[in-house]
Amino acid sequence: MTPLAAAPAHVATPGGFLLVLAVMLPVVAVLAMLALGPRQTARIALTTLATGLGVAIAIVVELLRTGAALTYVVGGWQPPLGLALRADGLSVAMLAMTALVVAAIGFFAHAQHGLEPTTRHGRAPTTFWILLMAVWSALNAIFVGEDLFNLYVALELLTFAAVPLVCLDGRAETVAAALRYLMFALLGSLLYLLGTALLYGSFGTLDIGLLSEASAEGPGFSVALALMIAGLLAKAALFPLHLWLPPAHAGAPAAASAVLSALVIKAPFFLILRLILDVAPPQAAAYAGQVLAILGAASILFCSVMALKQARLKLMIAYSTVAQIGYLFIVFPLAAGSETLPPWGTIAWTGGALQLVSHALAKAAMFLAAGVIAEAFGHDRISDLGGFGRALPISAAAFGLAGLSLMGIPPSGGFVAKCLLLTAAVIGGHPWLAATILAGGLLAGGYVFRVVDRALATPAIPLAPRKPIPRRLELAALVLALAAVLLGLVPLQPFGFLQLGRPDSLTVIAP
């Protein structure tokens, strides 16, 4: 391969600098928070949330305006020597989703910190804001990164920001959960790094665009991809690699749980998607997709049953996350595409993306609602929550609406997603996947209704909050849940936005 090929792999687009802003803005916030100290932290965070949301909107507008992917070549150094950032329709959807969810969670966290005026500039709130910003930066970097090593650094940044979130309250079991999370994520990162070493050794580049054009041969390539995907699976907590997720996501403070469950685990999935779709040769991708789909289906069934049996609300939601992640992995065989239809033209592609986004919204809403419940009653044992619907009607409604999306009940984004996936399974002749999707929906119905049933109950002694819960604390969850429901208005067909910036011919991925 000639370095600095005549035709550059990436051509910067005018709006590309927005991607730099999306990645770097939260970093600026982190540095400013450290420089200005705890008293200014919340203010900096809120400003950044607003600005970042603006950047995300600008990126969406720019993508829609140009109809092509946004690209930026950092420092003007063309890959393979340098780094490029690129955002196509899917990436932009992820960026926008992240900005929305982070903003809602920030709003919630600000309201919650306000409840304890004595500690609002203390350790946990200050650290939370810094970590939230870092998570955001890392997520954006992952969604726009084009270089696999750059993505490794971003993944590590994500891990290092996510792990301390788990043990913000400092209880022993959350420290244990954080440690377990860190160690398993580290194992995953190292496998991923090993894969990049092999890829670089084989191709002399880690740029995804250049790799997809390279002739993929030799055992090194397969071993490298397998290691990277396996490493990412460990971070995505797909069954049976979910050992760390339930204690970590259930133990973290509500706002942190929402970030972790809604956003953080989506990043490794997104990278797996890119590896399978953009790097692996189609036939190999098809076989690997089968393996991933089997794990995904197992995840759906197994962890839904586990969710059904959890005594604690947050553990139930955490297990539900593992189950819902499974849906993302059964997309691979469904969105395999064909000679005439690229994967991103299939309904399963839209379905998968929609599942990702609506799960993020719904799960964040659920964890925030659970946070309000824990804040109000001091515990989250489902059996002792009888009648919480009367005490916290908004949170109960948010939980129920988010539940609709998880169960795949109309009108909701989750329904459209599951309907599209089911259609793809029926058309593509995957009866077992169709059955799994339906069974998963049933089991989700079971665990959501367990909670809804408690919400509607009228115990002899009415449940009373131990402290007043301000309305604004409950609002974030409701807004997210409503957003998940509104996603149900997306038409039941391949969604053009998600195909923007993708090659529309098959020349790139044809064998």
Next chain:
Amino acid sequence: MTASGLLLAAAVLVPLAMAACCLSRGIRARAPFLLAAAPLPALLAAFLVPDGTFVFFPAPFRMSLVLDRPGAILLGGAALLWSAAGAFASPYMGRKPATVRFAVWWLLTLAGSLGVFIVGDVASFYLVYTLVSLAAYGLIVHEQTASAHRAGVVYVVLALLSEACLLLAFVMLAASHPDANPLIRDVVATLPASPMRDSIMALLILGFGLKMGLVPLHIWLPLAHPAAPMPASAVLSGVVVKAGVIGLIRFLPFETGVPVWGTVLIAVGIVTAYYGVAIGVTQTRAKTVLAYSTVSQMGLLAVLIGTGLENADTGATTLVAYYAVHHTLVKGALFLAVGILAATGGARLRPVLLLTAILALSLGGMPLTSGALAKLATKPMLGYGALGYAMTLAGVGSTLLMLHFLATVARDARQNPEASAPPGQVLPWLAVAAASLVIPWSLYPAIAGETVQSLFQAEALWKLLWPMALGGLAMIAVSRLPKLRGAIPEGDIVVLAEVGSPALGRLILGIQQADAALRRWPAAGLSLVTIAALLAGALMLGA
């Protein structure tokens, strides 16, 4: 958009808007009074909007509304019962804080249950069908008793199962269609030629049959209907089960017919009709008896639908709707009657009992009642062969079951103190009872194609009377068997299902143990390496 279109849309949107208004504190206090008014747009639409009206709401709603003959008949009856039951509910439920919640669930269920009669596209049908299914849960568990709780759980499990079957069926139906959300009539036209025809038919019958309560999927019905407050029981048993009926009417290809599946429906229907009676006579609670009667009546409807499907008879749908609206009004009135009888005693008891008896025997086909009209109207369709006799025999069963019901309510009311139900409850009841007579009579000529005079002929009367007499004899025989009473628990074979729960518990325990084992660090580490190896193998295979 035309005025008819707006009215049709209002039928669904007004109740939904009212439910949303209950978020406001001021309106919330008046919520119970909304209940009677909420179905009025639908009632108007049923009478005023001409048959065949079609409205389409463009994206992002993509909802189309259709009013056809069967839909209009069912919509009118349902709206009437909802309105009356709503009027009945506001004094019945009183001014408790829980009443507001009840009102919200009521309005949501109402919107869904009326919606299923008028939506025209697949996705919207699924939407409103789900709405009625899930919102009804709130009505069932409203009283928060242990039995309501159990009923709610069984109901939700089966409702979700029904949803799952239907979703798959709809997806299969729409899969071959270019538009992702086609009109129901378009996809149904392609159904007979679909390569997945048999799977789709099986799923449709399973899904809608569950909602109708066809044996053996009826188990939720005798648990759920009696558990709800009285007016809710009336609409659950009277209207909500009809969501299954309209589903079958809409989604089965009556134009071309599918004889095999027609036969299946007939067989299931007959079994259900007899089974409901057989279990019903062993029950001791009036509401449960009525619920089993609903099961039995839904069996009869299934037979009618099956016959239409077998003979590719498009006219069957109107007859089915006619029979169904009779059942809607009568069953609704009967449930309300149970509520009224419970509050009535002394001298007032006799007239109330008398009207209740007339309503009850109407289900058995007493001459001059709506039941008689329904039976006579559907008779030609069934023919005079074995099927006709089987249906007549089912009528005997209905009479038996209704006599048992009358005996039960009479016994229960005997001890009541001297009192009368408040007029706020009696008037709605009387209205439904009157409607149950008037509406079938006024529709009869158009539906059956016969004059009303033909009903008074001796032959017609005899056709109705001898099964009733037989039913009476059967009642005498049954009442000699005291052991029968209470012999079978409510929900009959759900008990069998619950016997299987230890095995299920063991399975779940196994899953929990497996989870604990897999989540140990060394096991997870090994899994990770194994998955990496598997992936490498898969990738090499394809490279």
Next chain:
Amino acid sequence: MTLLLDLALVAWLLALALHIARVRDDRNAIVAFIGFGLLLGLGWTRLASLDVALTEAAIGGGVTGVLLLRAEAHLRPGKASGASVSHGGKTLAAIACAMVAAGLALAVLAFPSPAPTLAPAAATALPSTGLGNPVTAVLLAYRALDTLLEKVVLILALIGVWSLAPDHLWGGAPSLRPDVVPEPLAYLAQTLPPFGVLIAVYMFWVGADAPGGTFQGGTVLAAMWLLVMLARLRPAPETRRRSVRLVLIGGPTLFLAIGFLGFAMAGGFLAYPESIAKPLIVGIEAALTLSIAATLGLLVAGPAQTAPGR
């Protein structure tokens, strides 16, 4: 001859790794690991990579070693009571790990020849950075975004470590508490730092053109600081102090600021105008060296253990 030397080195490395895997005592394993790190540094020189060799020796062996030894001393009172993996499980794991190693070896042997490389591209672009050391050029110019994000990673790790302090101690000072300061340590701490600082400055300064650079220099500085703190010559600073925080973020902030200036001056983020590329990069390196030293030192020092003064 060199092959024999390499073989011996590799054999020694593997023997040490196996020793670490099998030995019962944690302290023994950590001491072996420190030796392993130094040997590995030697190995890196055999791979003709002095930059990495210095980094590995300083961070991989040195600072990591100190960190682990301190942790071992802290944890010694409660010895492992965890359930050991069964014999069968160990065998299974051994087979799986051997499989991974074998697959990896296969992949290493199957690397294409001639090897793909970016060395020519790096060489071609080197003049426009004004630097002589290509590794520094990669780190601070070609792939500067990696380095910038990695600096954030370091800071985040420190935030994570600090967040583990109990609420009332947060913002206070960490303590590196050997109960008795050994005589030689105190002596070293008094005499070594001036030389260490000199070496660090030299390393950072030559880093632009010869092996060495910010990491190596920063690590040496950090080591000197740790020595001083360990010998109790100077206490560890309170983590809430603004000066500490400013030093921590100084490097990354300058890096980021010059990166953003690139928009105005060089037509893009993290681009340097060719004429002043070298001074800019050396300036960033200087600030980064200090920040890295502070971060590494505080990472080893751990979370606050005394309450912040009022």
Next chain:
Amino acid sequence: MTAAWLGPATLFGLCGAALVGIGLFVVITHPGLLRRIVGFNLLGAGIFLVFGAVARRGAGAGFEGDPVPQAMVITGIVVAFSATALAVALLQRLFDLTGRETLEAQPEHLPRSEP
């Protein structure tokens, strides 16, 4: 041929592969968390050696190695150190709170006691 085949690049690459195997084994099977952290470092060292082999093979243009993977290793070492520091801090905190230095046999499934 053999000399080229067994040059330092390949030799240390294979050494890296073996170190990855050993490190992985320690990480998966050792119950002690501190040792597990050491195992991670062994695993990382192995990976970096593979990078080093790649870099050495890529010698050219007057450089004795490809500077890009060398720079990646330097970045990687710093990240690995950060990870070690965070893990050690978590471990010490866990030990301070519970007196344990293992994660197994934790009653996570049981409802937690209320503060």
